[in-house]
Amino acid sequence: MKSKFLMLMMLVLGVFGASSAAFAAASSDITLEQALTIVSAARAKALKQGTLMNIAVVDAGANLKAFIRMDGAFLGSIDVSIKKAKTARLFNMPTAALGELAQPGKPLYHIEFSNDGLITFAGGIPLKNKDGTIIGAIGVSGSSVEDDNEVALAGAAALNK
Numbered sequence: 001m002k003s004k005f006l007m008l009m010m011l012v013l014g015v016f017g018a019s020s021a022a023f024a025a026a027s028s029d030i031t032l033e034q035a036l037t038i039v040s041a042a043r044a045k046a047l048k049q050g051t052l053m054n055i056a057v058v059d060a061g062a063n064l065k066a067f068i069r070m071d072g073a074f075l076g077s078i079d080v081s082i083k084k085a086k087t088a089r090l091f092n093m094p095t096a097a098l099g100e101l102a103q104p105g106k107p108l109y110h111i112e113f114s115n116d117g118l119i120t121f122a123g124g125i126p127l128k129n130k131d132g133t134i135i136g137a138i139g140v141s142g143s144s145v146e147d148d149n150e151v152a153l154a155g156a157a158a159l160n161k
Contacts, residue, residue, distance in 0.1 A: 029059050030127060030136035034159060035066035038127065038138055042155030043068060046142075053142035053151055054081035057127070060135050062089040070142070077141035083117055084124030084152075085139030090115060092134050095124030096149065123148030125156045 035057040046053040052073040057066040062085075069078060087095050099120035101108040112118045122145045127136045140152040 028129075028133050028135055029061075030057065030065055032065065034127075035059075035136070037158050038155040039066050039068055041158030042138065042140060042151045043070065045151045045154035046070060046140075046147075049143070049147055049150065051143040051147050051151070053140050053148070054078050055151070055155065056081040056085040056139045057155075058082075058085040058089050058137050058139070060089070062086045062137070065136060073142045080119055080141035081123070081139045083119040083139065084141060084148075085137045086115070086124075087118040087120065088124035088126050088137035088139065089134070090118070092126050094122070094126070095119055095139075096122035121145050123152050125149075125152045127156055127159050130160050 042055045054077045059065045102120040124139045138155045140148045
């Protein structure tokens with residue numbers, strides 16, 4: 001049954017001339033080109049700050065799409081940057097906003113223990129296309145929370161330029 005479906009899809013794609021690029025353009029997912037643009041802009045901001053960062057971009061499904069570790073960036077921040085991006089995408093909000101809700105006595109206290117670990121401090125930002133649809137997220141780690149957030153915001157701002 002699977003092979004018949006695959007054959008049918010190949011026939012349809014061949015007949016209509018559809019390409020994987022056409023499907024990507026029609027979807028609500030970040031492209032590799034967009035992810036690399038975001039990483040590049042975030043890296044430029046980190047260089048301007050004089051910080052060494054780990055920068056991760058995840059797609060609409062919270063899967064890693066692009067990642068860089070600047071020379072000398074903390075090894076321990078690799079996982080943090082990826083989890084910041086995943087957290088921002090899974091909850092469709094900046095990690096700093098989620099962190100406010102995760103404080104003792106707040107409604108989401110201890111949420112960071114779900115989903116194989118979340119990061120609930122600044123540095124994770126959802127990425128929206130020109131239509132306002134969330135297509136992924138960026139996560140940055142390697143310096144102060146404030147520096148991480150500035151670098152993430154710079155990366156996110158590059159998406160729709």
